[in-house]
Amino acid sequence: MKREALCGLHYARWWRHGDPLAWKKRRRQVCTVEGCDLQRVGQGLCGKHYARQRRYGTTKRPERPTVCQVKNCGRPVAAHALCDRHYRRTRRGLDTERRCRFCGTPLDANAHMGRVYCSKECKEQELAVRRRENHRERWLKRYGLTVEGYDLLSEQQEGRCAICGTDTPNGRNWHVDHDHKTNKVRGLLCHNCNILLGNAHDDPAILQAAIDYLSS
Numbered sequence: 043m044k045r046e047a048l049c050g051l052h053y054a055r056w057w058r059h060g061d062p063l064a065w066k067k068r069r070r071q072v073c074t075v076e077g078c079d080l081q082r083v084g085q086g087l088c089g090k091h092y093a094r095q096r097r098y099g100t101t102k103r104p105e106r107p108t109v110c111q112v113k114n115c116g117r118p119v120a121a122h123a124l125c126d127r128h129y130r131r132t133r134r135g136l137d138t139e140r141r142c143r144f145c146g147t148p149l150d151a152n153a154h155m156g157r158v159y160c161s162k163e164c165k166e167q168e169l170a171v172r173r174r175e176n177h178r179e180r181w182l183k184r185y186g187l188t189v190e191g192y193d194l195l196s197e198q199q200e201g202r203c204a205i206c207g208t209d210t211p212n213g214r215n216w217h218v219d220h221d222h223k224t225n226k227v228r229g230l231l232c233h234n235c236n237i238l239l240g241n242a243h244d245d246p247a248i249l250q251a252a253i254d255y256l257s258s
Contacts, residue, residue: 048062072088073086073087073088073091074086074087075087075088075091075101078090078091087101106119106123107119107123110123110124110125110128111123111124112124112125112128112138112139113139115128124138140158142158142159142160142161142164143158143159143164143168144159144160144164144165144167144168145160145164147160147164178215182218185218185220185225185227186225186227187218187227192218192230195227195229195230196216196230199229199230203216203230203231203232203235204219204228204229204230204231204235205231205232205235205238206232206234206235208232210232211232211233212232212233212234213232213233216230216231216232217230217231217232217233217235217236218230219231219236219239221244222244
């Protein structure tokens with residue numbers, strides 16, 4: 043057969059199969075998973091089952107939870123096996139289990155998001171602690187001290203009275219001794235030593251007279 047008598051397509055068929063009208067259809071290879079008629083892409087599997095095999099190790103569809111995995115939650119899953127509420131908490135870097143701000147007891151998963159205490163007693167106790175801390179800050183502010191400065195001064199005195207050396211303040215806190223004229227802090231004293239200086243009006247002469255009297 044002459045080349046000029048055929049077009050390129052029919053000439054290629056004639057050259058390959060010996061018949062310009064022959065047409066060999068390529069056999070379509072389907073996925074080996076039963077019931078799947080999609081075309082293979084790798085390892086005898088279609089794209090869907092191939093991706094599952096690589097990710098999960100099986101071609102079966104993984105079972106996904108429909109209820110939030112947080113204990114006692116029961117809300118529908120929004121993302122990553124968590125409900126919308128707990129998923130937002132994980133996005134913010136928080137623990138999925140909320141706890142009482144004061145005692146650390148786990149709160150009910152369905153409790154209101156604004157709830158931070160497990161009971162009214164915990165709330166009252168934390169408010170009492172805050173009031174004491176605020177009172178302490180205001181008390182130290184009169185002497186020009188901060189809580190950190192007070193703790194540093196106590197550490198320098200090794201937790202003892204600057205006069206008698208006792209390690210018991212005879213009260214809730216050490217007394218801040220200061221010069222009433224310049225308001226300069228001199229040290230921390232126990233209750234008894236602070237009363238001693240107060241009764242002597244911070245006068246060295248009175249204190250020396252008392253020493254002479256005791257020494258005679």
